[in-house]
Amino acid sequence: MLLVTGITGHSGRYFLQELIDNKYEETIKCIVRETSDTSMLDNSGLMIEKVVGNLDNKEFVDKTMKSVDTVMHIYNIHHSPMIVQAAIKNKVKRVILVHTTGIYSKFKNASHEYRKIEKKIIDIAKKSSCETKITILRPTMIYGDLCDHNISKFIRMVDKLPIIPVIDKGSSLLQPVNARDLGKAYFTMLKLPVKNGELKAYDLSGDKPIKMIDILNLISRELNKKAVYISIPMGLGIFISKIFKWLSLGKFDVTEKVQRMGEDRSYSHEDASNDFGYNPMLFEDGIRIEVEQYKSKQFKI
Numbered sequence: 686m687l688l689v690t691g692i693t694g695h696s697g698r699y700f701l702q703e704l705i706d707n708k709y710e711e712t713i714k715c716i717v718r719e720t721s722d723t724s725m726l727d728n729s730g731l732m733i734e735k736v737v738g739n740l741d742n743k744e745f746v747d748k749t750m751k752s753v754d755t756v757m758h759i760y761n762i763h764h765s766p767m768i769v770q771a772a773i774k775n776k777v778k779r780v781i782l783v784h785t786t787g788i789y790s791k792f793k794n795a796s797h798e799y800r801k802i803e804k805k806i807i808d809i810a811k812k813s814s815c816e817t818k819i820t821i822l823r824p825t826m827i828y829g830d831l832c833d834h835n836i837s838k839f840i841r842m843v844d845k846l847p848i849i850p851v852i853d854k855g856s857s858l859l860q861p862v863n864a865r866d867l868g869k870a871y872f873t874m875l876k877l878p879v880k881n882g883e884l885k886a887y888d889l890s891g892d893k894p895i896k897m898i899d900i901l902n903l904i905s906r907e908l909n910k911k912a913v914y915i916s917i918p919m920g921l922g923i924f925i926s927k928i929f930k931w932l933s934l935g936k937f938d939v940t941e942k943v944q945r946m947g948e949d950r951s952y953s954h955e956d957a958s959n960d961f962g963y964n965p966m967l968f969e970d971g972i973r974i975e976v977e978q979y980k981s982k983q984f985k986i
């Protein structure tokens with residue numbers, strides 16, 4: 686039996702589509718919330734068992750893990766240690782955890798907690814001498830449709846703002862990954878042969894690094910709009926963010942977000958390509974799909 690968390694989320698829905706397209710035959714136990722839209726699950730034609738519950742509840746997680754062979758944990762890295770502990774306790778053969786390349790950031794808030802979590806997982810596995818295979822998948826910035834909270838914001842900026850502010854001329858490198866590619870990667874990883882006791886991690890990035898300014902220009906081209914930019918030096922951006930923090934009495938603190946806008950966030954997916962044939966789509970193709978979605982919603986009558 687396969688247990689999945691986050692299957693109604695962004696990349697989770699594309700994983701579900703892969704299960705549907707490949708006519709997955711085993712029972713799939715899906716942890717969902719009462720407020721989750723499960724229509725895609727209900728109409729999937731697969732053997733779905735929906736379980737409503739809270740991943741913060743240790744007893745619930747342990748109980749749900751009974752009779753499970755494989756876990757695909759897509760929802761929230763912070764629950765990963767509890768998921769792993771319950772899986773080891775219930776002798777689950779395999780656990781696949783979806784984490785983030787945010788672990789590599791040089792800024793504390795973006796990476797410190799992620800590193801602690803992954804270290805804790807390694808410690809749990811070592812102390813238990815477990816035979817559970819643990820695989821960690823680390824997507825970069827996820828995009829693909831208007832719910833991505835990443836590239837969709839850039840699309841709205843280009844469409845709505847007369848002048849677009851960029852940090853240091855938009856020279857930072859990104860490598861966004863399309864949620865469709867993640868769905869395929871999750872499914873491919875699910876079907877790989879199991880080797881007991883193995884703990885591996887793979888970075889899942891887009892096809893190649895691209896500058897922030899080039900992302901905005903591609904969006905501008907797809908929207909058929911001329912974009913005008915104003916470059917803000919990093920030092921000035923940090924100074925302005927600190928003023929906002931002071932004026933809001935600490936409630937509005939975006940200093941680290943500004944700093945990260947100048948940080949390169951591009952990571953190689955060579956290991957994933959070599960080990961299981963990971964081959965992400967071109968960003969130009971992916972952004973065209975998302976901009977078309979945006980335009981159809983904007984001008985829908």
